[in-house]
Amino acid sequence: MNDAAPNAxxxxxxxxxxxxxxxxxxxxxxxxxxxxxATKVHSAIRxxxxxxxxxxxxxxxxxxxxxxxxxxxGTPVTARLVDGGLECDVPRTSFLWEAEVExxxxxNTALEGLYMSNGMYCTQCEAEGFRKITYYPxxxxxxxxxxxxxxxxxxxxxxxxxxxxxxxxxAEWHDPWPKPAYLFALVAGDLVNHPGSFTxxxxxxxxxxxxxxPGDEGKCAFGMEALKKxxxxxxxxxGLEYDLDLFNIVAVDDFNMGAMENKGLNIFNSSCVxxxxxxxxxxxxxxIEAIIAHEYFHNWTGNRITCRDWFQLCLKEGLTVFRDAxxxxxxxxxPVKRIEDVIALRARQFPEDGGPLAHPPRPEExxxxxxxxxxxxxxxxxxxxxxxxxxxxxxxxxxxxxxxFERHDGQACTIEDWLKVFEDxxxxxxxxxxxxxxxxxxxRVKVTEDYADGTYTLTFEQSTPPTPGQPEKAPRxxxxxxxLLSPNGDExxxxxxxxxxxxKQSFTFDGxxxxxxxxxxxxxxAPVILERETTNSERAFLLxxxxxxxxxxxxxxxxxxxxxxxxxxxxxxxxxxYLDALEKLVRDDEQDPAFxxxxxxxxxQSDIAQTLHERGHTPDPQTIYDAAETFTQTLAQQLETSLPxxxxxxxxxxxxxxxxxxxxxxxxxxxxxxxxTRLDGGEQAARQYASADNMTQQYAAxxxxxxxxxxxxxxxxxxxxxxxxxxxxxxxxALQIACAxxxxxxxxxxxLTQHPLFSMKNPNRFRxxxxxxxxxxxxxxxxxxxxxxxxxxxxIALDSVNPQTTARMCAAFQTWKRYDSKRQAQIQAELERILxxxxxxxxxxxxxxxxxxx
Ligand code: PHE
Ligand code: ZN
Numbered sequence: 018m019n020d021a022a023p024n025a026x027x028x029x030x031x032x033x034x035x036x037x038x039x040x041x042x043x044x045x046x047x048x049x050x051x052x053x054x055a056t057k058v059h060s061a062i063r064x065x066x067x068x069x070x071x072x073x074x075x076x077x078x079x080x081x082x083x084x085x086x087x088x089x090x091g092t093p094v095t096a097r098l099v100d101g102g103l104e105c106d107v108p109r110t111s112f113l114w115e116a117e118v119e120x121x122x123x124x125n126t127a128l129e130g131l132y133m134s135n136g137m138y139c140t141q142c143e144a145e146g147f148r149k150i151t152y153y154p155x156x157x158x159x160x161x162x163x164x165x166x167x168x169x170x171x172x173x174x175x176x177x178x179x180x181x182x183x184x185x186x187x188a189e190w191h192d193p194w195p196k197p198a199y200l201f202a203l204v205a206g207d208l209v210n211h212p213g214s215f216t217x218x219x220x221x222x223x224x225x226x227x228x229x230x231p232g233d234e235g236k237c238a239f240g241m242e243a244l245k246k247x248x249x250x251x252x253x254x255x256g257l258e259y260d261l262d263l264f265n266i267v268a269v270d271d272f273n274m275g276a277m278e279n280k281g282l283n284i285f286n287s288s289c290v291x292x293x294x295x296x297x298x299x300x301x302x303x304x305i306e307a308i309i310a311h312e313y314f315h316n317w318t319g320n321r322i323t324c325r326d327w328f329q330l331c332l333k334e335g336l337t338v339f340r341d342a343x344x345x346x347x348x349x350x351x352p353v354k355r356i357e358d359v360i361a362l363r364a365r366q367f368p369e370d371g372g373p374l375a376h377p378p379r380p381e382e383x384x385x386x387x388x389x390x391x392x393x394x395x396x397x398x399x400x401x402x403x404x405x406x407x408x409x410x411x412x413x414x415x416x417x418x419x420x421x422f423e424r425h426d427g428q429a430c431t432i433e434d435w436l437k438v439f440e441d442x443x444x445x446x447x448x449x450x451x452x453x454x455x456x457x458x459x460x461r462v463k464v465t466e467d468y469a470d471g472t473y474t475l476t477f478e479q480s481t482p483p484t485p486g487q488p489e490k491a492p493r494x495x496x497x498x499x500x501l502l503s504p505n506g507d508e509x510x511x512x513x514x515x516x517x518x519x520x521k522q523s524f525t526f527d528g529x530x531x532x533x534x535x536x537x538x539x540x541x542x543a544p545v546i547l548e549r550e551t552t553n554s555e556r557a558f559l560l561x562x563x564x565x566x567x568x569x570x571x572x573x574x575x576x577x578x579x580x581x582x583x584x585x586x587x588x589x590x591x592x593x594x595y596l597d598a599l600e601k602l603v604r605d606d607e608q609d610p611a612f613x614x615x616x617x618x619x620x621x622q623s624d625i626a627q628t629l630h631e632r633g634h635t636p637d638p639q640t641i642y643d644a645a646e647t648f649t650q651t652l653a654q655q656l657e658t659s660l661p662x663x664x665x666x667x668x669x670x671x672x673x674x675x676x677x678x679x680x681x682x683x684x685x686x687x688x689x690x691x692x693x694t695r696l697d698g699g700e701q702a703a704r705q706y707a708s709a710d711n712m713t714q715q716y717a718a719x720x721x722x723x724x725x726x727x728x729x730x731x732x733x734x735x736x737x738x739x740x741x742x743x744x745x746x747x748x749x750x751a752l753q754i755a756c757a758x759x760x761x762x763x764x765x766x767x768x769l770t771q772h773p774l775f776s777m778k779n780p781n782r783f784r785x786x787x788x789x790x791x792x793x794x795x796x797x798x799x800x801x802x803x804x805x806x807x808x809x810x811x812x813i814a815l816d817s818v819n820p821q822t823t824a825r826m827c828a829a830f831q832t833w834k835r836y837d838s839k840r841q842a843q844i845q846a847e848l849e850r851i852l853x854x855x856x857x858x859x860x861x862x863x864x865x866x867x868x869x870x871x
Contacts, residue, residue, distance in 0.1 A: 048166040054121050074104065076103070077152035077155075082149070083118060143277060155199070158197070167190075173228065175203070212226055224262060227244075239293075247344065250347065251340075277312070280316070307345050331432070334390075335399045370459045417441075421438045452493045472526070494517065495516070495543045536559060539568050553576055581619070582625065591651045596651065614688050642759055667682055705717070706719060743779070748785075750782065760796075762793045763806075784822070805847045812826060816858050
């Protein structure tokens, strides 16, 4: 299934080479005759040559297609098949292009283009999958209306837009909104729907459906509610209304990503839409709500206004992630969402930005665009918008967004268009701000302070380490939200946003009665690494008194990191003052349980490794693991007498409701259970496991038991109970690896790859196993090198099946330069082994080469 992929010198595409297509596509009509191994696709496309075209080469993308015939205005023509598509001599006036091709959906394990999943036909066209369906100018700046006829004997046959007719063995669809080919979708199979409806603010009734395989009907209700909430929220907050009579969502088991925003026909990885209390955890519910919102919000930010080219990907993704985060904050808890997002940003984006795969939110070159659906494009792209909003203020932000929708509706846009809208709406010059889109790397901001005669001075120095291809960095605009507290804990200066624009800059605060304690980077107002010499007692003070909830958590997090770093570097015992502060917080029932759960969750071992690396030490994964174990054990002992009471007090009784309030309480309860399990031999966890009536509590009990090596019976029982549920089985696979001791991790993962339910063809299952391996820090980086070897072997095996998922998972190696020379040599050998694989995909080739060359 691989494209002819040489192991050297694949083509590189550059932003600077952008040229518009020489033809306008007036309309597209597609007819599919479905058959698992031989689907015929007939296309009838009206092209109008552009009078002002700089380049009128008629080139249509096409890959893995068998061309049966081609015609222009009804007359057969001979097209020249060239690398990646075809060329043809065409008239200089409007003409109708017709082609018939044959494709093989059943053989398509790459899950791009038209493929089959559990007997159901399904498409995935973003970014460049449409060219595997038929010959077409497969680029986002070519927009057209699509009419689709599907012929086949599947009970349900869906495409974009509105249904225009159906009969025995056929269905027709028309999408009135011009769209790029990457938003095309087709689904056909034996599906059942969970219906719903929504009336828009202007009174239009929209039919909603979630389509699933028979048996999954009971897992749609939550997703349907999330969809309705999203539709309402986008009207209320952005004034954006849905624009078709019908909105369909389909759940599919085999999917490379989370979900896809195809116009009027969103396709979801079943893990991102199917939910029930018995099979989904609180975290699953929250994620599903967010992804449904994300895909729905793309209808305006992505579909009505799309990207000119794939370098502009963050135009739609950064903005849509920003919007879905606003939504989650509104539906649930704003500070909790912000803390979760920052934890994720530091875990996924900071390592990317600080390693060999670093790239700006708007990259300027790529070999395979699928490799740029990254944390930088998505999450940092969203952070950049958050900074923009903070700099211009809320009113100006919405004013600019209104102008964006007004000015660019129906267009394929660039980051320049986006920034111009803000400049025009606010009169502000954003040329320096634009560096956020073009410079890679996480800025370090060093803060020093001075106090004399009632005047307090904060001095900031920013610098960004070099990243691949960008040795020099210019200072950026950094919004720094700062507040000041008096030593007795009162806030003496509320939050204000200082605008850093220079390499070094000072700000003064007058009229202070005593030296204040600063609370810097409130709400994490910029994606930077703050460096400030401070004491643990000041951190503990902020943990107790800061009025900004994010910074209160951050103070606790920084404190936790310092304590752990000291344990790793000096073999110090866990700091007693910190343990006391934690104990006080856990027992404080005035505090939000979700917040307490977050403060009780220790920084990840990978995070500690990153911190050590930033400070010039070579992290040893085993020592970091041991420190984590010692710390948790000591904390459990410190809390020993209060744990049973705390467990009882935080147990949520009654009917399970997956709301933020219940989820927060259960998160705290689960943290306490895991501590308790270290002391009581697993008694309480076994009781919870036996009585749980929802997955959150069942899973928490199982995880606590397995971590304590007391969960063998429950793990077996869990398997027996859930072996027919693919999504729950993914949890079972992953948990065993996540809970394994470092020396047993690779062996556990290897054994699971031999399990009859392991599969290379299902990305969720592959990720459950290999993702858990890469996520077990001490296990993956175990000195034996067995973790590296196992991952590399499996990536090599997966590459010929599914290049896209292989390439994404290669990123597990991106932090390799953090570690000692022996580990580096082991990883290097594995990367070289992958690169030497014959027929390696362009996707994986690019990722591995980038990691090796930096
Ligand atoms: N555009 C999708 C999203 O962000 C992600 C995606 C990309 C899905 C590529 C499939 C393939 O919602
Ligand atoms: Zn998206």
